[in-house]
Amino acid sequence: MTNISRQTEFWLKSADEDFDAGRHLVEAAKYRHGLFFIHLALEKMLKAHFCKNNKALPPKIHNLSRLYEVAGLDENEEKQNILAALNRFCLEGRYPEDWPAMPDDKEAKRYLEMAQQAAKWLKQQL
Secondary structure, eight states, rough: OOHHHHHHHHHHHHHHHHHHHHHHHHTTTHHHHHHHHHHHHHHHHHHHHHHHHSSSSSOOOOOOHHHHHHOOOOOOOHHHHHHHTTTTHHHHOOOGGOOOOOHHHHHHHHHHHHHHHHHHHHHHTT
């Protein structure tokens, strides 16, 4: 039997580590890698919610919008829009043929700020 509490803790701890790494990379102007880690951190936070709310292991998907839908969170259009905007950085890190234009410093920091807002909100919901 899967220990859901332990799974939830795993996803949250791992998310904190990835978010910290992503923040440092963005601050060092390594935007593609930094925003990929930010996406990964938010993905893991959503998977923690899925575990907690559904008492099951999360699906093996990376789409933040879809994870939000299945995680058992209340609808929040503002946060869902943030997650949808950050979704592009999963593809950017994994599938180079799909890379859109790299964000400049100002845009990358705006994405980081949006992600910090979403991460804070997700933690408050646990």
